[in-house]
Amino acid sequence: MIKPLRGMKDLTFEDSRRFVHIVTTAINIAKRYGYSYIETPILEETALFRRSVGESSDIVGKEMYRFEDKGGNDVCMRPEGTAGIVRAFVSAKLDRQPVKQKFYYYGPMFRYERPQKGRLREFHQFGCESFGEASVYEDFTIITMIGQIFDELGIGFDLLINSLGCPECMPPYKQNLVGFLTDISPELCEDCNRRIGTNPIRVLDCKNEKCQSLLESSPKLISNLCEECDTDFLKLTALLDKAGISYTVDTNLVRGLDYYNKTAFEFVSNEIGSQSAIAGGGRYDKLVEYLDGKPTPAVGFAIGIERIMELVQMPEVDREGYYMGALVPEAVELLFALAAKKRQETKVTVEYNSKGFKSHMKGVDKANARFALLIGEDELKNGTVWVKDLETKEERTVPFDEV
Missing domain, CATH: 3.30.930.10 (Bira Bifunctional Protein; Domain 2)
Incomplete structure (x- = not known):
């Protein structure tokens, strides 16, 4: 792998x-x-x-x-x-x-x-x-x-x-700093000694604890x-x-x-x-x-x-959008027209496999959807859709064209 x-x-x-x-x-x-x-x-x-x-x-x-x-x-x-x-x-x-x-x-x-x-x-x-x-x-x-x-x-x-x-x-301060660093150079790390000749200001940025303790008494730019x-x-x-x-x-x-x-x-x-x-x-x-x-x-x-x-303190995520599923295979393709319509305004998750009611409701929770929209055998026969609002717990069956 x-x-x-x-x-x-x-x-x-x-x-x-x-x-x-x-x-x-x-x-x-x-x-x-x-x-x-x-x-x-x-x-x-x-x-x-x-x-x-x-x-x-x-x-x-x-x-x-x-x-x-x-x-x-x-x-x-x-x-x-x-x-x-x-x-x-x-x-x-x-x-x-x-x-x-x-x-x-x-x-x-x-x-x-x-x-x-x-x-x-x-x-x-x-x-x-x-x-x-x-x-x-x-x-x-x-x-x-x-x-x-x-x-x-x-x-x-x-x-x-x-x-x-x-x-x-900066120039007069650098001159003072170089004098100070030169005096303590035997005790400074290799990187600090290299920087004395290239850019002495960089010595102040050293993360070595010993160097930092030695620099406590260094000249301060803020005073110059x-x-x-x-x-x-x-x-x-x-x-x-x-x-x-x-x-x-x-x-x-x-x-x-x-x-x-x-x-x-x-x-x-x-x-x-x-x-x-x-x-x-x-x-x-x-x-x-x-x-x-x-x-x-x-x-x-x-x-x-x-x-x-x-x-980061993450905000709680509210339920959003629709989960659409079919309880019988014949109803799966009906979901796509509904999904296309609803995707113009909100998030839609479509389950392509027909499943039982409990399996679909687990899918609703995984998708964190607010609305469950399911088509079973009765809904397919009557041209309707079962819809549940997961926040208000309201359930209703509506005509397919009115979803």
Whole structure:
């Protein structure tokens, strides 16, 4: 028997119902905030992610499904969604239009990493990207939207926030950080030592417990922000306070991608083990420009769907539609005309085999249908149909043409 590859998982039965519920809920809320749907290819040029996500990131350095196609092109399966959305934004020349653009997306992403609870090699994200709005009010609005999505899904969360500064305040901070990291480099892990020379900010994202304890006394970017970044961050915290949204300032929160600046945030849950992030994002004002577009401020987020699957409170499903069955073989084909008519307005399940009454009623329950519609020998002779409403328990026999 051929099984799914390691780190890949089928979505069936209750999982598929839960998946659709999550995506539908998120889409409905995103639309209320003015977002429209965008779809980008799963396969992209590797250069897109090397330039955007960053050479020093684990995603590019270790985790991408990368290969050379038959045309000799260096391509990879997308490991995240934002870079592809920005590429599409620039390709369509939307960066040259004065109108602000807002997009939502969902779909599979791919990273070759060790599979664990809530983290697969093929996983799904729902995300939103907002282009053209530089105001910190947009950062606050996006955080509010994520909170609303989780509230409607019945998921509890904690919010972590930080500021990653801008090209003005980042260089002097990096210099201070490199000095600190160099002094403690003999005690840091191999990955951290490599990152000191490539992108020292990535060291703060290390998951090694020993490294994290050493970094507790590291210089904090939030204490070295320029006036504009400091003002924006104070405004964001004030907005969150006023809205009654609890948060923690995590000075080591840098996210795993190189394109973020200013606001960075994560939504975390202690109900899914050590890998606690369930959503994250932030501002990336330079990414459109990095990908050859016109300078455009932008902010966005992504929710890991598999990360929240077990946390979602599913609503009870009401009985819906019709179950149609025949008690005698001669009546089976009569069901199709009725089904065709009713399928214009509701869900219909048709049982092709004639069965006894009790068997059909079990079928009604399995289909979770509200109405049972059966044709037996008497109904066939009289041109009628037996109908039962499973909610009100009302039963009646009606002429075939009046169903």
